[in-house]
């Protein structure tokens with residue numbers, strides 16, 4: 752191979768690399784901007800996710816501490832009492848508001864960290880049991896349906912859902928509420 756050809760090749764390569772470097776340099780800014788936009792979009796996505804989680808606190812979220820769950824049940828009692836009072840006074844929108852709150856609390860209750868108290872599953876996590884999750888779901892569904900009916904002042908239909916909500920409290924407590932907390 753001749754010396755001249757080698758030089759030519761080297762020169763060509765140099766030009767190619769220099770060109771690439773130039774293009775790289777020029778595209779630096781737009782890339783940074785693109786990154787910024789992407790960041791913004793990711794942030795937006797995360798905000799959306801947060802909202803979805805708030806709506807229906809996912810089972811993958813960390814378990815509630817004992818205090819968080821006690822507070823949740825206290826809030827549940829208050830929302831339930833509010834619902835009953837507003838229902839008695841035929842205040843549809845207010846009753847619906849209380850029911851929406853109950854639905855959100857029921858979804859959150861899925862993350863209870865307590866254990867199965869008796870039987871063959873004793874000591875296992877309550878939240879991993881089908882009946883526990885079913886009662887949370889039943890309460891959430893009934894509360895949402897209640898809210899829809901109460902808003903329309905369809906009190907017969909709302910009352911049927913109210914009974915369902917009430918049943919889930921007792922059913923779940925019978926199995927999962929420790930005696931000393933009564």
Ligand code: HEC
Nearest residue numbers: 821824827828831883886887919920923924927928929932
């Ligand atoms: C899916 C199960 C479940 C449902 C449904 C449920 N609870 Fe509870 N609740 C529990 C458990 C478990 C405890 C006991 C918590 C503990 O002692 O660690 C409890 C405890 C309570 C307590 C005692 C407060 C405390 O600090 O522990 C109140 C009040 C209460 N629940 C109200 C309600 C009301 C009102 C409803 C229905 C509108 C309801 N709960 C529905 C599981 C449930």
